[in-house]
Amino acid sequence: MVLVLALGDLHIPHRAPDLPAKFMSMLVPGKIHHILCTGNLCIKEIYDYLKGLCPDLHVTRGEYDEDVHYPETKTLTIGQFKLGLCHGHQVIPWGDLDSLAMLQRQLDVDILVTGHTHQFKAYKHEGGVVINPGSATGAFSSITYDVNPSFVLMDIDGLRVVVYVYELVDGEVKVDKIDFKKTAAPQPAP
C-alpha cells in the first residue's frame, strides 16, 4: 500500500501564485510515501514545501526551473514496479504517445511519468503505463487551452496499481480511479 504522488508544472511564481486551496488541504504530510515531480516548480520554496509533505522527493528538470541541478530523467523502483520520471519537453513532439513510449523503452520502466503539456493523460501502452499528471496549479500553457489543475496519486500494492486522478473542475475536486495490473514478466532464460 505505497502511496506515490505525481505532480508537476506548477510554474510558481511566474504563472501561478500557489497551489489551489483545495489541493493544499488534501495534501497533508504523513500519508504519502513518495513524490514524483515532473519539473517546472520553479523555485526552491516549492521544493521545500514538497519536501515537507514527504521526505522522499524526486524532481526532474523542467525548462523553467531555477535550480539547474535537477536531472533530466530519473528511475526508481517501488514495490514490484519500476517508475521513470522525466519532464517531457525533451520528447518531441510534445505529448506524443509513441515518442513517450520510446522513452519508456529507453528507461526500461513500467510506469513513466512525464509532464509539460499541462494536461492529464494516462495511457496503457505495451505492458506499461504512461501518466501525465497535468499542471497542479493549472498554469498557462502555450499548447493547451483551458488548463484545469490536476495531479495524480498512485497506490502501488503488489502487482496492482490504482491511479487516482484529482482534478479541480469548476472549483470542485473530482476524483477518478484507474486500475492497472502488471502482468508478471516472464523471467528471461539464462
Next chain:
Amino acid sequence: MPAAPTGVPLPGSFSPDRISGRWSRFSNLRGVRWRINLRIFPSSSASIDEIRRVAANARRSYASLRRQLLIDPHAPKDGNRSPDLAMDNPLSQNPESTWGRFFRNAELEKAVDQDLSRLYPQDDHYFHTYACQAMLRRILLVWCIRHPECGYKQGMHELLAPLIYVLHVDLNYLSQVRGLHEKYFNDEFDRSDCEVVSNRTLKKVRSWDCGSKFTNFVDDLDPDTRDVLLLSDPYGAEGELGIVLSEKFMEHDAYCMFDGLMNGADGVVAMNQFFYTIPSMGSSTGVPPVIEASSAIYHLLSIVDASLHSHLVELGVEPQYFALRWLRVLFGREFSLIDLLVIWDEMFLSLNDSCTANDEYEYRIMCSPRGAFILAMAVSMLLHVRSSLLATENATSCLKRLLNYPKKVSVEKIIEKARSCQILALEANMLGSSQTGLMMNSSSAVSRTGSQSPKSPIRLMSDSYWEEKWRVLHKEKVIQDGDLNNGGKISGLFETLRTEPYPSASKNINKKKEAHSIAKHSLFDDLSQNVESVSDEVQSISTCQGSPSLDENVRNCLSEFRGEECPRAENFSVLTINTGPNNEGNDPEIESEKSSLTSNSFIRENEDDNGNIDEECNKSYDPVSKKLESCANVESGQHLDAEMKVVTETKVRKSASSRFQWLWRIGNGSFHERKMEKGIIAGTQQPSIIGNEDVGHEKYVNSSSDYSWHGDSAKVEDGDKRMWGTLKKLGQSVLENVQVIESVLQQEPGKDGDILGGDGQSAAMVALKDLRKISIILSEISGRSHMSWSSFYKFMCCFSSFLSLRIIKESQSPA
C-alpha cells in the same frame, strides 16, 4: 460486613473452600481457570459442553469483529454500490472513508508495534516469534479500534502477553497429555494409514460399542485428563470451533480474556479505567481511577503500617509515582513471568463483584475482593521492602527502590500477606465510609442532639412576650448588621445586657431584648453541648500532648466549638448580664446609664484585651489559641457595633454595669496577668464573685424574683424554690470544682507551657469531669423546666465551658 474472598459455594461436587473448590477442576489448565474467573466461561461447575459452546460463540464474535475492523481498502465493496470516489480516495479528509480508517489504524499499529518490539525481551523465544507478534498486534488493534475513546496506551500489551502465554502453556500441556494417552485422543479412523475395518481385532470392536457414548469410554481416565480430552475433542459440542484448547483459535481466546480483563465483566475493577478516565462515570471525587487507586494503596498502608505510611508521606513520595506502573500492568513489570502467573491466579480467584450494596465507600476500587487484593498486593510489596524504605532519607532513593523492585522475592509470602491485607481492606472500606461519616457528623450530630432538648422548650415558649419582641428586634438587627455571624452578635449581646430585664423598656429595647433572648437561646443550646466537647478537649490536650490521633478529636471538638463560638460568647455575656441586673432591680435609668458607661469602658478595655488576645493567640498550640482568637475576633468585631448601640440605648441596668465593672476589676486583678478572652474573664470572675461575696444564693434568689417579676409564671414558684435548692447545690459543686482547678493552675505558674503537673492535672481532670456532669444535668433540667430556668441553667453550662476554656488557656500559655 464485607465477604472475605473465599470461594463461592459451588453447586455440585466441589467444596466451597477456596483451596479445593476452585482449583480442583482444571488445576492444570490455567487458561480455562482464568477464563472462568474472568467470567468469560460459565462457572466451574458447568459441563464441558457448555464451556465449549461459550468458547465457540466468543470465537465467532471475535472473527467477525476482526473481519470487520481490520479493513483492506482494496477489498471490493459489496456488490453494486460503486464507491464514491470523492469520499473514498486516499487523500480524502472524510473521516468516514475507508482510507481514513485505514490511516488511523496505521497509526495505532505503529504505536502498538513500538511496544510489541519491547515486550519481554528476556522471554523472546516465544513472544518474539512472528506468529505471536502478529497475533498480539491484531488483538490489540481490534480491541483499540473497538474502544476508540481509549485508544492504545502503553502497557496494554503487557496485560495481554501473560494471557497468551497462559494459553500457550495450556496447549503444551495438552500435547503432553495427548502423548501420554494417545489412544484416547486419536480417533483411529482419522489416520490416513487406517487399515481396513474388517481387520480390527475383536477387542477393539468391543471397546467401541455402538450404543455407548464417547464419555463412557473415557471413564477410566482420571478426571483431569478426562476434562482435557473432552475439551479438545473435535467431535464434541460445536465441533472444531468448540475445542477449547486450540492453537488455531488462540487469538480469539486471548482476545476474549483481554476484553474480559479490561472491561471487568461488570465488576468493580476494570483495567481500562486505569488507562483512561471516562468522564461520564468519573468517581465521586473526580480524580482518575488510577490516581484514586494509588491513594487507596496509601490509605490501606496507613491502616496496616502507619509508620511506613507516614515516612513515605513525609518524604513526599506520592503513591502514583510507582503505583501507576504497578496497577496498570498488574505488577507485570515487577515480577518474572512465572511469579506473575501465580499472582494473577490469586487475583483472579477473588471475585470482582461489589461488596457494598450502597454507594458509601471511600475508594471504589476497594469495593470488590479483586480490587482489594490488588491494593493489598501493592501494600504487601511495600511492606516487603519496608526496611530499605524506612532507611532512605530522600524520595529519590525511595522511588529507586520501589521502581526497581528486588527480583529474588518469595512470591508466596507476599501473596500470603496480601491475603490478610485484602480482608483488612474490605473491612476498612465498609467501615471507612461509616467512620468518616461518623467523624464528620459527630460535630453536627452532637450539636443537633445537644440542641434538641433545650430548643424544644424554647420553641414551646415562642409565644412569650419577650420572644416576640426579640424576633422583631432580631429582624431589625439582621437588616442593620447584615451578617449577624460576623460581628453583630456581641453587639447584640451588649444590647441584651442593657435592655434585658425591664419590660417597660422602650421599643428599641424591647425589640432588641427579644432578639437577644432568641440569640441567647440558640447560643445556650450550643453552649450546653460545647461544655462536653471542651472538657474532652482539655482532657485530650493535657493528657495526650502531641499525639496526632487525638489532635483529630481535639480539632473536631474545636471546630465544633468554633462554629458556635459567636453564640457562645454572646450567650455567656447575656447570662452574666442577666444575673447582674437581677441583683439590683434599681432605677432602670441609672442602671442603663451606668451599664452603657460600663459597656463603653468594657468595650474599650476589651478592645485592648482583644489586641492582646490576638497576640497571645498566635501561640504554639494552634487549636485552642485559634478558637480563642476567633472568639476574640468575633468580639472585637462586635465591639464597634456595640459602641454604636450604646449611644442609642436608653435603658441600661445600672446593676449590670456595676456588676460588670466589678467583675472586670476582679478579673483584672486576680487572673488578668495575661490577657484573656472577655468571656473567660467573666467566667473566672464568676466563681470569684461567688466565692468572695458568697452571694450565690442571693443572686439566685434575685434572679428568681426578677424572672417572676417578668411575670412568667407565679405558678411555678414552688417548683422554683425546689429548683433553686437543686440549682444551689449544683452551683456549689461547680464552684468547688472550679476552685480545685484554679488552685491547681495557680500552683503551677512556673511550669512548662502545656502540661500541668501530675497531681494537679488529675485533680483538674476530676474537676472537669464533675463540671461536665453538671452541665449534663443542667441541660436535662433545662430541657424539662420552664424557660426562664432553662436560661439560667444554660448560664451555668456556658460558664463552666468558659471556665474550661480558660483552664486550657492557662495550661497552654507559658506561665
